[in-house]
Amino acid sequence: MRKIVLHEKEMPRQWYNLAADLPTPPQxxxxxxxxxxxxxxxxxxxxxxxxxQEVSTQRWIDIPEEVIEILSRWRPTPLRRATFLERHxxxxxxxxxxxxxxxxxxxxKPNTAVAQAWYNKQFGIKRLCTETGAGQWGSALAFACxxxxxxxKVFMVRISFDQKPLRKIMMRIWGAECVASPSPETNAGRxxxxxxPDTPGSLGIAISEAIEAAVSDRxxxxxxxxxxxxxxxxxxxxxxxxxxxxxxKMAGIKKPDxxxxxxxxxxxxxxxxxxxxxxxIHGEDIAIIxxxxxxxxxxxxxxxxxxxxxxxxxxxxxxxxxLGHRFVPAPIHAGGLRYHGMAPLVSQAIVEGLxxxxxYDQVKCxxxxxxxxxxxxxxxxxxxxxxxxxxxxEAVRAREEGKEKVILxxxxxHGLMDLVGYDKFLxxxxxxxxxxxxxxxxxxxxxxxxxxxxxxxxxKW
Amino acid sequence: MRKIVLHEKEMPRQWYNLAADLPTPPQxxxxxxxxxxxxxxxxxxxxxxxxxQEVSTQRWIDIPEEVIEILSRWRPTPLRRATFLERHxxxxxxxxxxxxxxxxxxxxKPNTAVAQAWYNKQFGIKRLCTETGAGQWGSALAFACxxxxxxxKVFMVRISFDQKPLRKIMMRIWGAECVASPSPETNAGRxxxxxxPDTPGSLGIAISEAIEAAVSDRxxxxxxxxxxxxxxxxxxxxxxxxxxxxxxKMAGIKKPDxxxxxxxxxxxxxxxxxxxxxxxIHGEDIAIIxxxxxxxxxxxxxxxxxxxxxxxxxxxxxxxxxLGHRFVPAPIHAGGLRYHGMAPLVSQAIVEGLxxxxxYDQVKCxxxxxxxxxxxxxxxxxxxxxxxxxxxxEAVRAREEGKEKVILxxxxxHGLMDLVGYDKFLxxxxxxxxxxxxxxxxxxxxxxxxxxxxxxxxxKW
Numbered sequence: 005m006r007k008i009v010l011h012e013k014e015m016p017r018q019w020y021n022l023a024a025d026l027p028t029p030p031q032x033x034x035x036x037x038x039x040x041x042x043x044x045x046x047x048x049x050x051x052x053x054x055x056x057q058e059v060s061t062q063r064w065i066d067i068p069e070e071v072i073e074i075l076s077r078w079r080p081t082p083l084r085r086a087t088f089l090e091r092h093x094x095x096x097x098x099x100x101x102x103x104x105x106x107x108x109x110x111x112x113k114p115n116t117a118v119a120q121a122w123y124n125k126q127f128g129i130k131r132l133c134t135e136t137g138a139g140q141w142g143s144a145l146a147f148a149c150x151x152x153x154x155x156x157k158v159f160m161v162r163i164s165f166d167q168k169p170l171r172k173i174m175m176r177i178w179g180a181e182c183v184a185s186p187s188p189e190t191n192a193g194r195x196x197x198x199x200x201p202d203t204p205g206s207l208g209i210a211i212s213e214a215i216e217a218a219v220s221d222r223x224x225x226x227x228x229x230x231x232x233x234x235x236x237x238x239x240x241x242x243x244x245x246x247x248x249x250x251x252x253k254m255a256g257i258k259k260p261d262x263x264x265x266x267x268x269x270x271x272x273x274x275x276x277x278x279x280x281x282x283x284x285i286h287g288e289d290i291a292i293i294x295x296x297x298x299x300x301x302x303x304x305x306x307x308x309x310x311x312x313x314x315x316x317x318x319x320x321x322x323x324x325x326x327l328g329h330r331f332v333p334a335p336i337h338a339g340g341l342r343y344h345g346m347a348p349l350v351s352q353a354i355v356e357g358l359x360x361x362x363x364y365d366q367v368k369c370x371x372x373x374x375x376x377x378x379x380x381x382x383x384x385x386x387x388x389x390x391x392x393x394x395x396x397x398e399a400v401r402a403r404e405e406g407k408e409k410v411i412l413x414x415x416x417x418h419g420l421m422d423l424v425g426y427d428k429f430l431x432x433x434x435x436x437x438x439x440x441x442x443x444x445x446x447x448x449x450x451x452x453x454x455x456x457x458x459x460x461x462x463x464k465w
Numbered sequence: 466m467r468k469i470v471l472h473e474k475e476m477p478r479q480w481y482n483l484a485a486d487l488p489t490p491p492q493x494x495x496x497x498x499x500x501x502x503x504x505x506x507x508x509x510x511x512x513x514x515x516x517x518q519e520v521s522t523q524r525w526i527d528i529p530e531e532v533i534e535i536l537s538r539w540r541p542t543p544l545r546r547a548t549f550l551e552r553h554x555x556x557x558x559x560x561x562x563x564x565x566x567x568x569x570x571x572x573x574k575p576n577t578a579v580a581q582a583w584y585n586k587q588f589g590i591k592r593l594c595t596e597t598g599a600g601q602w603g604s605a606l607a608f609a610c611x612x613x614x615x616x617x618k619v620f621m622v623r624i625s626f627d628q629k630p631l632r633k634i635m636m637r638i639w640g641a642e643c644v645a646s647p648s649p650e651t652n653a654g655r656x657x658x659x660x661x662p663d664t665p666g667s668l669g670i671a672i673s674e675a676i677e678a679a680v681s682d683r684x685x686x687x688x689x690x691x692x693x694x695x696x697x698x699x700x701x702x703x704x705x706x707x708x709x710x711x712x713x714k715m716a717g718i719k720k721p722d723x724x725x726x727x728x729x730x731x732x733x734x735x736x737x738x739x740x741x742x743x744x745x746i747h748g749e750d751i752a753i754i755x756x757x758x759x760x761x762x763x764x765x766x767x768x769x770x771x772x773x774x775x776x777x778x779x780x781x782x783x784x785x786x787x788l789g790h791r792f793v794p795a796p797i798h799a800g801g802l803r804y805h806g807m808a809p810l811v812s813q814a815i816v817e818g819l820x821x822x823x824x825y826d827q828v829k830c831x832x833x834x835x836x837x838x839x840x841x842x843x844x845x846x847x848x849x850x851x852x853x854x855x856x857x858x859e860a861v862r863a864r865e866e867g868k869e870k871v872i873l874x875x876x877x878x879h880g881l882m883d884l885v886g887y888d889k890f891l892x893x894x895x896x897x898x899x900x901x902x903x904x905x906x907x908x909x910x911x912x913x914x915x916x917x918x919x920x921x922x923x924x925k926w
Contacts, residue, residue: 005473006473009470076467077467078842088612108843151549151842170881173884173887174884176887177887177891178838377639378639381539381569381608420571420631426637427634430637430638
């Protein structure tokens with residue numbers, strides 16, 4: 005069977021919260037001077053119902069009926085088997101993938117965009133502000149806001165705004181206002197423009213502008229929205245893994261042996277894997293692999309430390325694997341994986357020894373994407389190609405070991421908005437980047453003054 | 466139920482051939498001097514197994530097992546219900562659509578590309594040549610050839626080659642060689658380049674080059690492939706309608722009341738509608754509406770006549786509705802609908818009074834596409850927007866008449882490769898085109914010297 009389809013009625017009715025099951029609870033977010041962040045402090049930025057989710061340790065959280073109805077436009081997503089890739093690799097492994105590319109914006113991002121827009125609307129919010137790099141998250145939030153009747157404002161990193169017009173058009177189709185960041189609309193933007201009128205912008209600047217635009221709206225009807233990293237964002241993505249579990253069962257599979265997903269901020273990885281991490285905590289033997297680019301090796305090279313989520317230090321301190329908030333990754337095409345930190349819940353699961361992070365070079369990932377396109381057929385996103393490169397390695401290992409493993413991975417998005425990277429690869433213009441060791445050590449040194457994470461009983465670290 | 470999914474095992478095992486059921490058989494293709502084309506004459510252009518399909522009047526034709534296996538990468542496609550659009554329109558009509566946008570190249574085109582590549586391979590062919598305008602067909606054939614291990618050469622109209630790099634990259638990813646037409650590689654191309662070095666090219670020129678490149682390969686291992694119009698192409702698309710029939714039954718619907726699809730060369734329209742046209746011939750009451758652009762009103766303004774399929778008169782004469790092969794439609798964004806003729810089988814069904822063609826203006830279609838994106842969510846292809854504009858009109862009519870109709874339409878493709886048209890629409894730069902009446906009459910006059918179609922007993926004309 006190539007495709008395992010859940011009936012609409014079998015869509016999960018609750019999200020799974022890993023915070024309830026982690027052997028050691030995640031360390032709390034802090035202010036820069038080391039005090040725990042209280043929900044009140046976050047109130048100007050997020051609506052209280054999402055803040056409650058952010059700090060919740062309840063295992064199961066109900067998905068509102070209207071959110072389910074909106075998700076049903078494309079969910080449940082199919083679980084597919086990559087039989088043609090298996091055959092090409094002559095592997096005894098069975099390779100299954102959860103196809104999140106079928107959403108209208110083309111990735112897993114709308115799973116949380118819809119939920120966030122809905123909770124904001126419930127709270128009386130009329131308008132959401134966010135930032136976007138290449139535009140995947142911006143287009144997902146624009147889509148969700150359009151369906152729920154909210155206004156949406158996206159600060160898009162200027163170099164992408166100028167060079168990648170396609171995602172910008174998607175956002176406009178879904179009614180969002182998209183401006184190049186830095187913009188003259190915020191103090192943060194005006195300051196930077198005065199200092200560096202020709203700056204290409206950065207995600208850090210765009211986050212600062214989006215937060216400022218949200219908190220400075222005097223009507224109190226505007227909030228900020230983030231597409232990854234935070235607990236409630238990861239929570240909303242767990243519908244992916246919960247569906248996959250039911251679908252594997254339909255295929256007669258008790259449990260997968262290997263689970264793989266790419267990880268930038270951590271949300272698509274968490275979405276697929278967390279329901280299985282729960283099983284692992286309870287004794288199941290599953291290898292769970294988050295894959296990151298060698299050019300931005302947060303989990304494989306960074307320390308576990310308190311750090312800011314943004315360059316401008318506007319966010320609270322989060323306990324996470326980090327390369328330091330000043331680290332500027334090389335311009336790899338997988339823009340969604342160019343983030344200096346890793347979601348606190350994913351980071352804590354690494355600390356607990358539950359995950360086995362791995363990093364891959366850009367060229368190897370494009371080679372994997374090309375093999376995917378020529379065997380299975382579809383063109384994958386550059387982020388997703390990192391998962392596929394790892395899947396191929398694991399399938400080859402299964403062949404060498406003669407083991408009939410079940411490999412499950414998250415096909416987080418299609419690459420139709422990212423064809424330029426393929427063009428460069430095919431023209432031989434794409435290279436790997438060696439890690440700037442000195443800059444990395446400098447960036448890590450710069451967070452040494454921040455409060456330290458506490459040593460904990462369990463875990464390997 | 467938003468989504469009705471067929472199990473892989475329920476995929477149709479045979480294509481449906483309307484030629485077996487039309488009250489009057491379609492008129493045969495002719496040479497320019499009026500003699501019937503024999504299969505032998507087509508042998509340098511197409512493999513004999515496809516020529517046999519082209520002239521077959523057998524009702525059911527088996528789909529080869531390997532073709533089914535390849536199609537199973539994305540088929541059966543879902544039948545979805547547009548509940549959010551229904552609600553917005555406050556219509557009692559139920560709107561169902563067959564989602565052909567889920568194929569890796571993003572449209573219905575691969576249904577025939579895979580079949581054609583397979584039959585060519587069976588016949589010992591190693592390489593296919595084709596032409597493409599905006600690139601939808603070229604990318605579908607590149608995809609099919611890659612999966613079947615054939616070489617693929619695409620002559621792409623130069624103005625699209627220069628202005629629309631995305632589809633070109635898709636073709637390269639799937640291993641096809643894509644050159645701008647006119648090219649220096651053929652006599653036809655060299656002649657035109659000498660005469661008009663700066664020509665933007667045309668589909669007519671590209672067809673001439675592709676046919677020449679196919680027939681002039683001395684190894685005899687190259688053939689030509691066409692993406693619409695011909696009987697065997699339409700045949701391969703009937704899997705759409707056959708699946709839809711089973712899915713409607715699963716939804717408890719005996720028959721649809723209205724069937725709608727856009728029509729350029731006629732293949733996506735025929736694919737969805739022909740199995741239902743068969744029911745209509747046998748007495749069912751169904752309104753079946755092919756929708757074309759007002760800027761290229763083949764079915765609503767053209768005569769039913771013998772005409773060439775291409776500008777350079779290299780193809781046989783086909784009995785069809787036509788605006789004359791010299792007619793140059795205005796540059797509407799729905800490039801797939803800018804064709805002067807209409808498939809002979811669709812044309813014959815119109816002659817028989819089985820279809821009710823309708824034409825729509827470009828701006829109204831974009832308005833429909835925007836309503837679709839803001840209610841159902843996805844961004845549709847500009848071609849598909851023509852079907853949606855008609856669906857909206859029919860749903861509103863059902864409301865006004867208080868009738869609980871079932872409307873079925875073909876969602877032939879997504880619009881992610883065609884965002885520039887949306888950008889122009891949103892910026893107010895998109896207009897309708899008035900039909901150049903004089904040029905149209907001139908173009909029609911120019912085919913007066915060709916052999917005439919025979920008057921037939923049945924039908925309204």
